[in-house]
Amino acid sequence: MAKNIVNPDKDYARWYQDVIREAELADSAPVRGCMIIRPYGFAIWENIKASLDRSFKDTGHSNVYFPMLIPQSFFEKEAEHVEGFSPELAMVTYAGGKKLDEPLVLRPTSETMFNHMFSKWINSYRDLPMLLNQWANVIRWEMRPRAFLRTTEFLWQEGHTAHANEKEAREETLRMLGVYEDFARNVAAIPVIRGRKTEREKFAGAVASYTIEAMMGNGWALQSGTTHYLGTNFAKAFNTMYLDNSNEQKYVHQSSWGVSTRLIGGVIMVHGDENGLRLPPRLAPVQVVIVPILKDASREETLITSEKIASELKNRDIRVKLDDREGMSPGFKFNYWEVRGVPLRLEIGPRDIEEGYVMLSPRNNPGRDGKFKVALDNVSGELPGLLDKIQEEMLNEATTKLNERTYTAESFEEFTNAINEKPGFYSVWWDGDADDEIRLQQETKATVRCIPLDQTEGSGRCIMTGRKTDVKAILARAY
């Protein structure tokens, strides 16, 4: 058992913090709600970023950078937007030694700023679609910060696009939701439910919001990415118009979408176990760690062989780390890298070299039981396949957990009891309105996570209203 990490079944919140500390992902900052992302944690973010950035570019988007100071008046132009965001805005009121005429908002999101520029840059239908993205930091003065999941300042990307009509903007909204789902599933090995947010849960200023919802190890939901169809709401507020091919002025239809460093929290809570972090190979900063068993008589030979393997793996674009630190026992190193979630460990000592093999220990089957031998000659050839296998196993495991903990309930009473005894996702018939959602949250702490895009056939009675409906919703407690 890992030292210094409480068992997740005993205290999940503490386990989460223990893992972050022991794996050296982040540290708390002097300012409440802020965190320092440490090298290992940031390396995970860099991999998330690299993967998504490629997908954004493959779907035609360009990166830009907008300023983080936004005139306060910008937020007052869109009614819902200001109402949704004003409680959590941080502002600069003094600068250069004097009070500013107009306070500057530290950006919480950039719809307003993008529209300000869109209205200048977009003149003709030939300028559309305009497909932009930025990687940036944002500030939201949240009431209850948690490392990675909800920090005062966080890193994210925000896509902002403008289109000639509703159809194209809606297509873009769902396309990017698909990009997120693909990333979650195939890179982060996190199965997600794609769905639409209810009126109550949607983004302030959007016509429709979509989400990918993932299930954490304690059965709670995590909104892991969102996309929004903004309609012409911001276009009207900022007068973002274009001339169509029949010489008519029209408002652009827009989308925006984002994922954040919250994803790292999701990875921790979907894959982590009692021994610490577990990283899917495609996300892991170190995919393979080589731990040489150094003994005086064979030290040189062991190191030379280890270095040779490391360099072969590098040639195959595997992220490999040779842990040749002196004065530390192999057992210490095994645990050190296990806590950090390295997917595959390669052990090599004089015995192995003599007999012509190495020992492999996959993180998703830790301990002696999971170890197996691979011939020295085959190591670099077999490892890519092994990493793919671990990637697949981790997705399968997470998918099984998601399915096992997705329940149903026929009535509100049944649900109220069930959600406490068996935390998880509840797929239920739903025809409620905002008041029903408030009651749901007050009485059960659960919320409507989404209306899944993939709906099952048939119909039933809404668990809140009793009305007949053919819509199912996912209910769960959420971070």
Next chain:
RNA sequence: CGGGGCGUGGCGCAGUUCGGUAGCGCACCUGCUUUGGGAGCAGGGGGUCGCCGGUUCAAAUCCGGCCGCCCCGACCA
């Protein structure tokens, strides 16, 4: 903001009830022996006990005030 817990070397904690030279484990440094699942021995360094004030011969400990952190809830990527 409401409820609960807590501030003592880098981390985790004891000591506070009942005032009397600030301690333990881990980590760190040096040396030797070790190294196939968190090594052993020996030596060593590091703390204005959250802050301010009060009581006292004497305060980590008692009294008053303030600040901060964590967990649970409302908010949310």
